[in-house]
Amino acid sequence: MQKIPILDLKPAYDELRTELDAAYHRVMESGWVLLGKELEAFEFEYAASVGAAHCIGVANGLEAMQLVLMALGVGPGDEVIVPSHGYIATWLAVTHVGARPIPCEPDPLTYNLDPARLVALITPRTKVILPIHLYGQTADLTAINAIASQHNLFVLEDAAQSHGARSHGREAGALGHAAGVSFYPSKNLGALADAGAITTNDPTLADKLRHLRNYGSKVRYHHEYLGLNSRLSELQAAFLRAKLPHLAAWNARRTALAARYLTQLAPLASAGHLVLPHVPAWADPVWHLFVIRTTRRADLQAHLASAGIGTGIHYPIPPHLSPAYHAAGWKRGDFPLAEQFADEVLSLPIGPHHTADQIDAVCAALHAFYAGARS
Numbered sequence: 001m002q003k004i005p006i007l008d009l010k011p012a013y014d015e016l017r018t019e020l021d022a023a024y025h026r027v028m029e030s031g032w033v034l035l036g037k038e039l040e041a042f043e044f045e046y047a048a049s050v051g052a053a054h055c056i057g058v059a060n061g062l063e064a065m066q067l068v069l070m071a072l073g074v075g076p077g078d079e080v081i082v083p084s085h086g087y088i089a090t091w092l093a094v095t096h097v098g099a100r101p102i103p104c105e106p107d108p109l110t111y112n113l114d115p116a117r118l119v120a121l122i123t124p125r126t127k128v129i130l131p132i133h134l135y136g137q138t139a140d141l142t143a144i145n146a147i148a149s150q151h152n153l154f155v156l157e158d159a160a161q162s163h164g165a166r167s168h169g170r171e172a173g174a175l176g177h178a179a180g181v182s183f184y185p186s187k188n189l190g191a192l193a194d195a196g197a198i199t200t201n202d203p204t205l206a207d208k209l210r211h212l213r214n215y216g217s218k219v220r221y222h223h224e225y226l227g228l229n230s231r232l233s234e235l236q237a238a239f240l241r242a243k244l245p246h247l248a249a250w251n252a253r254r255t256a257l258a259a260r261y262l263t264q265l266a267p268l269a270s271a272g273h274l275v276l277p278h279v280p281a282w283a284d285p286v287w288h289l290f291v292i293r294t295t296r297r298a299d300l301q302a303h304l305a306s307a308g309i310g311t312g313i314h315y316p317i318p319p320h321l322s323p324a325y326h327a328a329g330w331k332r333g334d335f336p337l338a339e340q341f342a343d344e345v346l347s348l349p350i351g352p353h354h355t356a357d358q359i360d361a362v363c364a365a366l367h368a369f370y371a372g373a374r375s
């Protein structure tokens, strides 16, 4: 039986062995491992690819967002609006600066933060709106930016899943005032360890972030701010430079596989068995994940596993029901859409190194499941 893993990092190395090996040797020969030429070059190249004026490499996506909030002076007594449906890292960035995450329910079609629910959540304490471009598709930043500018709020994008995604032709990472990016190995642009970055057009903010990531110091042993140690290493920057030129082609492969899924699974959606991803006309997603919804998830997941097909759940427990947030006092029923989606979402294999045949096999297994079950 052919195994179809949800994620396999080895084929990317097979494809880019020459470039990645050269990157490794360049750094080893240089004898310089932190805050050097590779990082500087990657920051320049990544900013250009996004269409942002500045990029600041940091240690990971969580700290990218935390550092922006620190730079803005967001802290105790402040509120930051976050998606109720998404990854907990976005919330943790807010909690770690001492501010309060205010969850906003998703648009039921796109799963992204619903701008129509935003205004009701804004209070005099609100400082920032922090939407995620979830599963590789941009949130509706046109609507979110309009509300933010009316209320004088800062828009920070969580662009961890959306490298290369577009909204109205503009890149994720350059749609708000600043963006936090993750290069965790499984992302569309992944390093070979933890890594992250911030993109922004604001030169003052960029300058402050360069110091905040390095102990708040401008001149060695002179500390202006209470900073973090959050740096993107030369080695990871060199690996990312090797991969960045391939990102567009890899995203195009993901898009072709997503189209295959959408065509072949359409009859199951029409029959009411499952819900397929919805793409608004203005969005160009990069399919970080291909997420369907089903009320029979456990059975379907077991059926696919028995056919050798790996799946994932992104994410099984909404942040507000996580034990980590117990003290905040949220309970089941507070965010019904986030709770429903946590119970129903299922991620099917998709990546630049999956083949059309593999996608066809996943679709066949889904059809077999629903034919056999006749539910």
Ligand SMILES: *Cc1c(COP(=O)(O)O)cnc(C)c1O
Residues within 6 Å of the ligand: 059, 060, 061, 062, 063, 086, 087, 089, 090, 132, 158, 160, 161, 181, 182, 183, 184, 194, 195, 196
């Ligand atoms: C991966 C991810 C993060 C966290 O990034 P790390 O680099 O792992 O800290 C944050 N938000 C979202 C939506 C993510 O997918």
